[in-house]
Amino acid sequence: MPKHGKKYRKAAEGAEVTGLTVETAVKLAVEKAYAKFDETVDIAINLGVDPKYSDQMIRGAVTLPNGLGKEVIVACFCSGEKEAEAKAAGADFVGGEDLVEKVKEGWLDFDKAIATPDMMAKVGLIGRVLGPRGLMPNAKTGTVTFDVTKAVSEVKAGRVEFKVDKAGVLHAPIGKVSFGADKLLENFKSLLETVNKLKPSSVKGTYMKAVAVATTMGPGFKVDPLSARKYAES
Template sequence: MPKFGKKYQEAAKLVDKDTLHEVDAAVELVKKTASAKFDETVEVAIKLGVDPKHADQQLRGAVVLPHGTGRTKRVLVFAKGEKVKEAEAAGADFVGAEELVTKIQGGWAEFDVAVATPDMMGLVGRLGKILGPKGLMPNPKVGTVTLDVTRAVNEIKAGKIEYRTDKAGNIHAPVGKASFDAEKLLENYQTLVETLIKAKPSAAKGQYIRSITFSTTMGPGVKVNPLKPIPAKKE
């Protein structure tokens, strides 16, 4: 049996594991469970009624959270020619081509997201075994293989996150920091859920959203009523 620290145990006392909360109440409660000395990330785990074993039921995409994640991501762009200047002007942290590939092959990995123009993918493909397992390989499905480098960099810096179903059909995603106002966390969460609902595979049968759980980096899970995944509109 795992042993939890005193702070976790105190936070756990605030949460009834058997209660399915309304979204608004869950967000307020999860903020109260944050007890670490650092600003904990608020995460949401959503189990979907999909079977990822089938390609037509796998979800993968990206969404820009209206209030960001509370973390500034370091963006690397693989580009040449005029696109180098465009990427630098947009605020990319690292821009280059062959020299970056060599650097990454040597073990360097001081970036959070990689973007590439389509003509660079032949070169970037050499890094598949390195970037793939880390989830850093540029992919057109999430907008990181594109000619619109300015837009890609701006969205990532503004709070764009990627989502992807795991083998069990779960989506794990950050929706902000514990220091965020509850309203901002709710708006980020709602944007994510509405995106997932729009992306529902036609082959998915039965209840689509099976369970929703909020948690902070070091805190216990707070369950949400999956039949009411979107916050009720205030009059």
């Protein structure tokens, strides 16, 4: 097992406790943060789904009420009047085939990509580049749309995309330690509400099997799944 430093071991005191409320887990994660930089607070949710079945592949997006605490660089693949709309909405890079060619040459200086439906044939040519980096626009997450004004604005405001991995675990950031517990809890609630609404009808039994909160450098604090479900529904 990897050895952790004194600061981590100190922060991990109490992390072995299970069944914490959502509020307690978030407050502990914030209080125990020890890095010299402003750590990101991440959520891990183990869902009772089997991603090998298409109807149980949980994927979506949520615009966090308090954002993510960082600047998001957006590239928008579009043409014509949509280019002006994207620029007005705050997109950092806007273009059509020229932007596709730029990516083909190795340029990837952006965090999120948005595309209009008519551009997807071209964007599909760079799917092998964008896909593995989580940058491929997708209609299910609202990043393939003609409403580029809304899409760009939401991404800039703190829109978080999420998808379960092969083990059925979903990971998502909810902000920075500097936000404080109250703002992080508001973001956490928005995430939980969205994930809860995406529960497939084919899933029987427990949907949220395990939930944990952790900062970039800190230990994970385990939330009582029932508490998480109630928090999402409150």
